[in-house]
Amino acid sequence: MANRSSRREFLELSARCTAALAGSVALPRILNAGAEPIGDLTVWVTDEARRLQRTPPVAWKPAHAATAPADITLDPGKRFQEILGFGAAFTDAACYTFNRLDPAARERLFHELFHLSEMGFSVCRTCIGSSDYSTKVYSYDDGDADPDLTRFSIEHDRAYILPMVREARKANPDLFLFSSPWSPRTIL
Numbered sequence: 001m002a003n004r005s006s007r008r009e010f011l012e013l014s015a016r017c018t019a020a021l022a023g024s025v026a027l028p029r030i031l032n033a034g035a036e037p038i039g040d041l042t043v044w045v046t047d048e049a050r051r052l053q054r055t056p057p058v059a060w061k062p063a064h065a066a067t068a069p070a071d072i073t074l075d076p077g078k079r080f081q082e083i084l085g086f087g088a089a090f091t092d093a094a095c096y097t098f099n100r101l102d103p104a105a106r107e108r109l110f111h112e113l114f115h116l117s118e119m120g121f122s123v124c125r126t127c128i129g130s131s132d133y134s135t136k137v138y139s140y141d142d143g144d145a146d147p148d149l150t151r152f153s154i155e156h157d158r159a160y161i162l163p164m165v166r167e168a169r170k171a172n173p174d175l176f177l178f179s180s181p182w183s184p185r186t187i188l
Contacts, residue, residue: 052112085122085176088113090165092127092134098167099160106167114171123176126165131182 040057088094098106112118129139141152154162169175 087121087123087125087175089125089127089133090161090168090177091131092136092161094133095161095164096135098164110167110171114168114175116172120172121168122172122174123178124165124168126161126177126179128179128181 040059043055043058044052045055046052098109101109114121127134130137138156140154140156141149143151146152165177
């Protein structure tokens with residue numbers, strides 16, 4: 001039972017954080033305009049029993065000196081790092097799985113994940129070659145040393161990785177993509 005209670009608390013805190021992050025996008029514009037925040041924050045929750053279920057709205061309210069432990073206080077006077085966006089990774093295994101979905105189901109899923117009216121994922125990573133989430137080990141230039149890259153090929157990615165990235169970009173044309181290699185690190 002303790003796990004369920006802490007999980008419930010985690011989910012509630014996650015929903016509050018999501019609401020705060022969503023609000024933080026609009027808050028600077030609102031405050032710079034010299035107006036108080038308008039309207040409530042909309043919150044959706046997904047857990048074991050609910051899927052994208054809308055919960056009661058969270059209202060903006062002035063911060064008090066003593067806040068509850070679960071309260072999130074936004075202080076527009078404090079600036080930290082900028083956030084480019086939120087998203088996930090287009091690993092070989094993820095794209096392989098997406099590719100196996102019925103096209104209509106995949107289109108609905110990508111709409112939920114990437115469209116700005118839904119979750120709005122805006123940043124995703126692609127792998128340069130295989131990762132530990134790949135269906136097989138590969139690189140873009142397998143074999144002996146090839147300094148002239150005469151064997152370089154992205155042919156592996158053409159089967160299902162590139163089509164899934166293109167489909168995500170149909171749902172969100174402004175999707176920011178970056179690629180990085182994933183190589184094992186030896187610990188001695």
